[in-house]
Amino acid sequence: MTVLEDLAPPPQVEVRPRGISRRERWQLRLPLLPALIYTIVVTQIPFLVTLWYSFQSYFWNTSSGAHFNGLSNYKTVFTSPAFRGSLVRSVVMTVTAVIVAMILGVALAVLLDRKFFGRGVVRTLIITPFLVMPAAAALVWAGPMLDPNFGLVNWLLEPFGVHHVAWLSTHALGSVILVMIWQWTPFMTLIVLAGLQGQPADTLEAAKVDGAGALATFRELTFPYLRPYIELGILLGSIYLVNVFDAVRLMTNGGPGTSTTNLPFYLFQEVNNAFDIGGAAAAGVVTVILTIIVATFALRMFARVFQFEEAGV
Amino acid sequence: MSSPPFRLRTLGAVGSVAALVALAACSSSGGGSSTNSSSGTVTVAVVSNPLITGQMIPLTQSVFEKQNPGITVKFATYTEGDLRAAIQKDVATHSNAFNVIMIGPYETPLFAKSGWLTNLSTQFIASDPGYGAGDLLPPIAKALSYKGDLYAVPFYGESSMMFYNKALFAQAGLTMPTNPTWAQIQTFAAKLNVPGKQSGICLRGLAGWGDNMAALDTVVNTFGGQWFNMNWQPQLTSPAFESAASFYVNLVRKYGEPGAANDSFNQLLTLYGQGKCAMWYDATVAATSIATTYPSVFAQTGYALAPVNLTKSSGWLWTWALGIPQGTANAGAAWKFVSWATSQQYDQLVAAKYGWSAVPPGTRTSLYNNPQYQQAAKAFAAITLASINSVDPEHPTLNPVPYVGIQYVDIPQFESLGLTVAQQIAGAIAGTESVSQALQAGQSAASQYTPAQLSGG
Numbered sequence: 183m184t185v186l187e188d189l190a191p192p193p194q195v196e197v198r199p200r201g202i203s204r205r206e207r208w209q210l211r212l213p214l215l216p217a218l219i220y221t222i223v224v225t226q227i228p229f230l231v232t233l234w235y236s237f238q239s240y241f242w243n244t245s246s247g248a249h250f251n252g253l254s255n256y257k258t259v260f261t262s263p264a265f266r267g268s269l270v271r272s273v274v275m276t277v278t279a280v281i282v283a284m285i286l287g288v289a290l291a292v293l294l295d296r297k298f299f300g301r302g303v304v305r306t307l308i309i310t311p312f313l314v315m316p317a318a319a320a321l322v323w324a325g326p327m328l329d330p331n332f333g334l335v336n337w338l339l340e341p342f343g344v345h346h347v348a349w350l351s352t353h354a355l356g357s358v359i360l361v362m363i364w365q366w367t368p369f370m371t372l373i374v375l376a377g378l379q380g381q382p383a384d385t386l387e388a389a390k391v392d393g394a395g396a397l398a399t400f401r402e403l404t405f406p407y408l409r410p411y412i413e414l415g416i417l418l419g420s421i422y423l424v425n426v427f428d429a430v431r432l433m434t435n436g437g438p439g440t441s442t443t444n445l446p447f448y449l450f451q452e453v454n455n456a457f458d459i460g461g462a463a464a465a466g467v468v469t470v471i472l473t474i475i476v477a478t479f480a481l482r483m484f485a486r487v488f489q490f491e492e493a494g495v
Numbered sequence: 496m497s498s499p500p501f502r503l504r505t506l507g508a509v510g511s512v513a514a515l516v517a518l519a520a521c522s523s524s525g526g527g528s529s530t531n532s533s534s535g536t537v538t539v540a541v542v543s544n545p546l547i548t549g550q551m552i553p554l555t556q557s558v559f560e561k562q563n564p565g566i567t568v569k570f571a572t573y574t575e576g577d578l579r580a581a582i583q584k585d586v587a588t589h590s591n592a593f594n595v596i597m598i599g600p601y602e603t604p605l606f607a608k609s610g611w612l613t614n615l616s617t618q619f620i621a622s623d624p625g626y627g628a629g630d631l632l633p634p635i636a637k638a639l640s641y642k643g644d645l646y647a648v649p650f651y652g653e654s655s656m657m658f659y660n661k662a663l664f665a666q667a668g669l670t671m672p673t674n675p676t677w678a679q680i681q682t683f684a685a686k687l688n689v690p691g692k693q694s695g696i697c698l699r700g701l702a703g704w705g706d707n708m709a710a711l712d713t714v715v716n717t718f719g720g721q722w723f724n725m726n727w728q729p730q731l732t733s734p735a736f737e738s739a740a741s742f743y744v745n746l747v748r749k750y751g752e753p754g755a756a757n758d759s760f761n762q763l764l765t766l767y768g769q770g771k772c773a774m775w776y777d778a779t780v781a782a783t784s785i786a787t788t789y790p791s792v793f794a795q796t797g798y799a800l801a802p803v804n805l806t807k808s809s810g811w812l813w814t815w816a817l818g819i820p821q822g823t824a825n826a827g828a829a830w831k832f833v834s835w836a837t838s839q840q841y842d843q844l845v846a847a848k849y850g851w852s853a854v855p856p857g858t859r860t861s862l863y864n865n866p867q868y869q870q871a872a873k874a875f876a877a878i879t880l881a882s883i884n885s886v887d888p889e890h891p892t893l894n895p896v897p898y899v900g901i902q903y904v905d906i907p908q909f910e911s912l913g914l915t916v917a918q919q920i921a922g923a924i925a926g927t928e929s930v931s932q933a934l935q936a937g938q939s940a941a942s943q944y945t946p947a948q949l950s951g952g
Contacts, residue, residue, distance in 0.1 A: 242587035243907040245609035330753035331771060346691055348754030351700075351925040437702045438756035439922020439933075454580040456911035457587070 229470070235463035242457035255464035265465055267440060268448035269472075271355070272424060275444055279362035280419045284412060286363070287370025292400070294371065295378045312368035320432035323361045324350060328433075354434045354442045361429050366422075370415045377411035378404070417480065424473075445469055533827030534565030539595040540582055542815055543572045544761070545784050546651055546855050547597075550845055551836060558844055559835055566828045575705050579910070586611040586820050594829040598647055598818050600638035600888070601903045606818070607641035613819040616644035619830045626834050630859045634886055635814050647818035648837045652857030653780040654810035654882035655713055655902075657799040663687055663773045664797070677714065677742065677802045680774065684750035687773035695750030697772035698743070701759040702921035704913025709811055709902040710776060711920060713801060715739040717809035719893040722904050722941070727897055727949045729941035731916065731934045735893075739804075741930045744923045756925040768792055776802070778813065779857065779882055782875035786852040798878045800885075805893055808885040811902040814857065857883055897950065906951065908944055915940040 202210075236255055240248035259265050294305055311319065327334050330348040339347075349357045381404065389399045427446045430436055436443035436451065443451070449469070452462035541547050555568050571593070573581055582596045586606060598606065606612045613619075620628050628636070628645060635652040639645055657680070659671050667686055672679065684695030699707045715721070720736035723729055730736055747755045752766055760777060767775045768789035775781070786793045801810040817833045819826055835841060839861055842854045851871035854862065856879055862868050863880050891901040899905045903913060919933035 241907070242583050243605075243910050245587075245611070331766070346753045348756075348925075351754045351756040354925070354927075434757070435702065437918055437921050438700075438925030439702070439918050439927050441922065441925070441927050451914075455576065455914045457580075457583055458911065 232463045232466055235459055236467050238460045238463075240459040242459060248460070251460070255460045256468070258461055259464050259468050264440065264443075265448065265468075268443045268445050271442070272444040272446075275355070275359055275362065275426065276420055276424045279359050279366060279423050280416055282359075283363045283366040283419060284370045284416055286367045287415065288374050288408070288412070290367065290371045291374035291378055292404075294375055308371060309368045311365050312372075314365070316365065316426075316428040317432060319365055320361060320429040323357070323364075323429075324433040328357055350434055351438055354438055358426075358429050358433055358442050361433065362423055362426055366419055370419065373411050373415040373418075374408055377408045381407050420480070421477075533825075533831060534563075535825040535828050536567045536569060537594045537825060537828050537832050538569045538571065538592065539597070539817075539832065540571045540573065540578060540585070540593045541597045542575055542578045544815075545788065546780070547815075548572060549787075550849060550853065550855075551650070554841070554844055554848070555832075555836070559832065563828075563831060566831060568832055576703055583910075589822065591820060591823050593820060594823045594825055595833055596818050596820060597650070597815050599813055599815060601900065601905060601909075603639045603647045603816065603818065604641045604899075604905060605907060607646040611821055612646040613821055613823070613826060614644050615646060615648060615819065615830075615833075618826075619834070620645065623830075623834060627839065627859075627861075630839070630861050632858060632860060632880075632883055634812060634883055634888075635858060638812055638814060638888060639816050647816035648833060649814040649816040649858040650837055651780055651855035652812075652814035652883060653778040654812055654857075654879070654886055655710070655777060655801045656779050656810060656878060656882050657802060658767065658772075658775040658777070658781060658785070659683075659797050659799065660770070660773050660792075660795055661797040662795045663693070671797055671799050674800050675802045677717070677804050680776075680802045681742075681746055681750075684746060684774060688750040693770065694752040694766075694772050696746060696774040696776065697752045697758070697763045697766055698747045698755060698776055699759050699763065700747060700751070700755035700921055700924040701757055701762075702914065702917040703759065704903055704909065704917050705813075706759040706917065707920055707924070708913055708917045709813070711740065711743050712902040713809045713811050714743050714804075716892040716901065717802075717804045717806045718742070719805045721892050721894065721896050723897060723949065725895060725897050727946035729938050731938040731941060732931075737931060737934055740920065740923075740934060744920065744930050747924055748926065751924075756921045764788075779810075779875070779879040780855075782872075782879065783853060783856055786872070786875075787849065793874075796874070798875050800878065800882060808882075810882045810886055812883065812886040812888055813902070906949055908949060912937075912941055912944075 235248070237250060237252065238248040239251040239254070290308060294301065294308065298304075314322075326332070328336075328349040330336065330346050330351075333349070335349065336344065336347055347353075385403060386399065389403055394402070425446055426444065427450070430442050430444055430447045431450070434442045436447045449462055449466055452458050452465060456462075541551070552570050552572075555570075560566065560568060571581070578597065579602075582593065582598065582602070584590070585592050585596070586609075603612070607614075616628070620626055628648070631649065632652060635649050636645065639647045639649060657671070657675065664671055664683075664687075669683055669686065671683070680696065686695070687693070688695030699710045701707055715736055718735050718739035720733060720739050721730050752758060752763070752772065758766070760781070763772070763775060763777060764781060764784055766772055767781075768785060770792060782796075782798065785796060801808065803809045817837060819829045819833065823829060837858065839859060842859070842862055845854045846867070851865075851868045854868060854872075856862070856872070856876070863876060869876060886901060888899050888901050890896075900909075903909055916933075916937035919928070919936045920930075922928045923930045923933040
């Protein structure tokens with residue numbers, strides 16, 4: 183909420199319509215109250231409880247219950263190599279997946295924008311991965327696709343001299359990122375395709391008349407035109423992919439070792455395997471603060487880019 | 496955008512909602528008064544494996560619920576790791592979502608000490624002479640007891656042993672001794688490993704203290720390693736621990752199944768059942784699953800005791816047992832179910848429906864004295880019983896240790912420590928780090944606890 187307010191400070195104008203009393207104004211706002219209360223109950227109260235737990239030593243596997251232990255959970259979070267490692271992996275996974283998916287998305291969108299026989303069918307097929315449930319996609323990739331003994335990928339690669347590669351052991355992080363890319367490329371394609379279809383045909387025609395090649399047209403006209411769409415895709419993709427859990431949990435369970443443990447999975451394990459409620463709460467609070475900082479910067483950057491675009495057009 | 500009255504009123508509204516939520520929380524956690532009603536709904540948390548999903552659940556519906564019309568049994572099925580998490584949360588927060596929980600020798604004494612379990616001996620078994628608690632195998636009953644009383648009763652019990660393909664051994668001119676050493680196993684694995692066709696040996700690599708660490712711990716013990724010395728100082732980087740871990744990791748990396756870091760019991764059962772393993776070191780209960788699911792492979796399967804190095808025997812001890820949380824509702828109905836599922840009559844039911852070789856093994860002496868079972872399970876009954884009777888969880892390794900447990904250390908911290916070390920070992924098996932790096936990380940994770948914390952003092 184604060185992020186959005188930072189992004190667009192509300193205009194300081196008198197919104198109060200003339201001739202309406204203060205009382206009537208609140209009556210008009212009354213219908214919003216349930217939504218406001220609901221939002222507070224489901225987001226802010228849990229956050230306050232988490233904050234409270236983050237100052238407690240509370241382990242589910244001991245019978246001693248919860249007791250105050252000051253900042254020691256936060257000290258553990260900041261000194262723990264496991265937390266730092268999962269933070270770094272979260273960044274690596276998100277950035278790689280978003281960038282590769284966007285490059286593939288632009289390429290596919292440009293291809294799909296052309297007219298050819300069966301275009302509707304091809305578009306539907308290309309979009310399908312995004313419609314598959316993330317958990318189902320992760321299971322299909324972990325089993326039938328990447329299994330070292332029975333997997334389709336190894337079978338396809340066998341003629342090229344690849345034998346029984348245990349993808350999920352030897353290339354675990356790469357395999358998880360691959361599935362993220364596979365799932366999110368269609369989303370990027372859709373967004374960029376929407377942009378492409380809004381591109382005015384006359385500009386392209388003019389470029390053609392002026393003798394511009396396909397590459398030059400793309401670089402000088404199409405790409406600048408697509409920039410806001412690409413930025414939107416990157417922003418939305420990052421927001422979703424930084425939270426990726428299904429693929430990690432179902433494909434590698436964070437392993438081997440901790441090689442695919444990202445922040446959401448680390449938090450899950452702190453509760454589910456270490457039963458360390460205080461430590462998990464502290465890690466959660468730190469994660470929220472980091473996310474707010476990153477999101478604020480990202481949104482400000484995009485806001486500036488959008489304004490620049492508008493001014494430039 | 497605010498004027499003071501609005502803010503106050505909002506706060507008031509939020510405050511009252513918060514109070515309501517708090518009240519609801521209190522009433523749900525405070526209503527845990529024990530009732531001994533012997534009817535009602537019994538919710539059972541169980542681990543997902545063939546003896547439970549394939550037998551216990553269908554038999555409960557087709558037999559138990561018909562015999563006890565007042566009782567409805569609901570099952571919540573989890574994988575091993577998720578089961579532990581769900582149960583731990585349930586008993587620690589006293590949410591009492593489960594009337595019956597499936598636990599093992601690790602949890603039972605710890606839970607009993609915390610006052611989370613019903614004392615089955617005094618509450619139920621004393622007034623239920625037909626149950627025959629004296630018939631339970633002594634090592635299993637001891638592992639499920641706290642201060643001499645049973646706090647859980649076994650559904651099935653297991654040690655660990657070596658399974659091997661007799662046809663492949665004959666082809667290669669090899670003979671498996673009944674009591675092999677790990678050095679012999681390594682030689683066999685090297686000879687029988689045919690990349691792309693079959694692995695020399697299939698071993699657990701999946702990160703989990705009940706997964707890869709269960710198998711590795713037995714190797715550590717027989718190599719003379721230990722988790723802690725008598726002063727509760729961690730010993731993960733000691734020469735014995737390190738040589739055992741290196742041996743295990745090298746064995747599985749050289750001659751093990753591809754992708755071992757993601758494999759545990761269920762995956763290995765499938766691989767072995769499809770003839771992809773010349774040898775397989777795992778739980779004795781696998782014999783029952785091989786016999787029922789893969790008859791052709793079963794016909795060729797030979798059995799040997801858990802391999803040793805410096806100790807005489809090295810099998811682990813585990814049992815999936817049923818316990819009743821303290822303060823649960825419908826405790827009487829819960830005991831009715833628990834006593835039925837762990838009874839001799841249950842064995843008869845399984846035998847009638849699925850055959851004697853499918854009966855849950857390793858819990859009762861009477862099963863091993865039953866001529867029909869001896870006949871049907873003659874291939875593996877004797878070695879299973881011998882394996883279970885050879886264990887000593889109080890003296891698991893060469894030198895004395897301050898803890899109880901063969902493939903685990905029976906302290907609350909082990910839940911987290913065991914997983915951390917298991918992840919490191921899985922990383923070493925996958926090749927993302929070396930064994931000594933893995934053990935150093937494990938040692939530093941173990942060093943964050945003081946000896947006083949570990950000993951519970």
